[in-house]
Amino acid sequence: MTATPTAGPAGGPPSPTSTPSRPEAHPGPASTGSRATRVIGLLALVAIGLLALYGLVISPADAEMADAVRLYYIHVPSAICLALGCFITTGASALWLRRRSAGWDALAEAGAEVALVFAAITLLTGSLWGRPTWGTYWTWDARLTSTAVLTALLVGYLALRRLDLDPDARSVRAAVLGLLLVPNFIVVNRSVEWWRSLHQESTLFRLDPAIEGDMLVAAMVGYLAFALVFTWLMIHRFRVAWLEQAADRVDLDAALAARRSEAQAPPSAPSAPTEPSEPSAAAPAAPVEPSGAATPTEVPSR
């Protein structure tokens, strides 16, 4: 943002009289952590410790699946987190297309990236599970196959996001792609299930054993731990995306201001090539007390 005294949203035309100086603090979080995230992070660590205790020590091995059942406690929660991240991306993309505010864009990016992490965990634990249970790491099971396709969809989305493009153009394209993410997955999933059901005589062992007692507790702790980890990751990833956008703007505005001051400088002064703005402008201003929640603030995009 430029140093216009009245500078509001970043979209406003900067006044040509301003001299380059420190950019104003970007509204919103200035770091990726806050008291709330520290609490969530601590709780998540405690929950992971509990999960390890319950999942690996206290809960008994299953009668049929033996120790492989312990994978259940992380496989299912991570699959749920994967779905959640995808829904967040699609929802945020739709809202971005409607509102065009930078927060939704950042949320869509955060959702997809976190979802990809959980997709990797889901696939990994799924195939580790498959080895003792099905006797093979990979099988053309409907869920496994469509999860693999979903992972490819997420990778494609993030590849588009990583491109060095004009930020607005990138946001438009990413939003259209993000909007299609969940519908694409539903179509793929339906068709793959249909495909496998026609070709597979017997349904494979499914990951939903009836559980009780300590196993139930372990499963519940698993859900809790992954919910906390997911929330923590989402908040931090959202803020990183937000700060990236802010940093882009700061750099751009500093460059604009520098060029403007060059143009205003008397042409007969060839000396003094000192650029006071660049070094200080590169660093964001004094951090504001970050707000606790990750709800995207409505800030008009550029």
Added chain:
Amino acid sequence: MWRDATLVAGRDLRIEARSRVTLHQVAPFALLVLLLFGFALDPDRGVLERATPGLYWVTVLFSALLALARSAKLEEADGVRDALRLSALEPAGVFVGKTLAVAAELAALEVLLGIGVVILYGADPAEIGLLLTTCLAATVAVATTGTLYGALVSGLRVRETLLPLLLLPVLAPVLIGATRAFEAALAGTPADGWPWCGLLAVFAVLYSVAGALAYGTLLEGS
């Protein structure tokens, strides 16, 4: 909208008629892939025969990638994108027009590949009705999806590598449906194939609507 679509489709096909990129490069490439499959899978052991439907559609998808990249590239030269924006043509019409042009090219390609498969792999096109309907539905499905995703990557330096990454996972259901329908047709059990044809039709309709709605945003926004 349909008038705009005809205009755009006419333009794309005219460019193709004059540049002959699909005819002179994509079609030979497709036939070459058929030959390569022959080398990879020993033609004597019946593997080729059994895999014919899948190989056919994989070849169609790969060739379609080339045709789609070409179609998206037409919008980049000489500021065509800006001209389209200024031309007051309906974005949905532009989308439908580009889809129709690509679909026409793909259909020609599929006929050619069909002849190739009959000659090279010894396929027996008995259930011609199911084969043609499958081709029609799958062509529209690939063309709509591809035009939409082509617009997503058009103008990017990395579009040649990004388009397959974005498009192929989305087209997985088309590959499944078209292959199953072809298998049924070649095996002489068309009743098994028609549901898959229905899946292709639903897919084509879904992505036609999505593309027509999203194309304007993409055209304006980048």
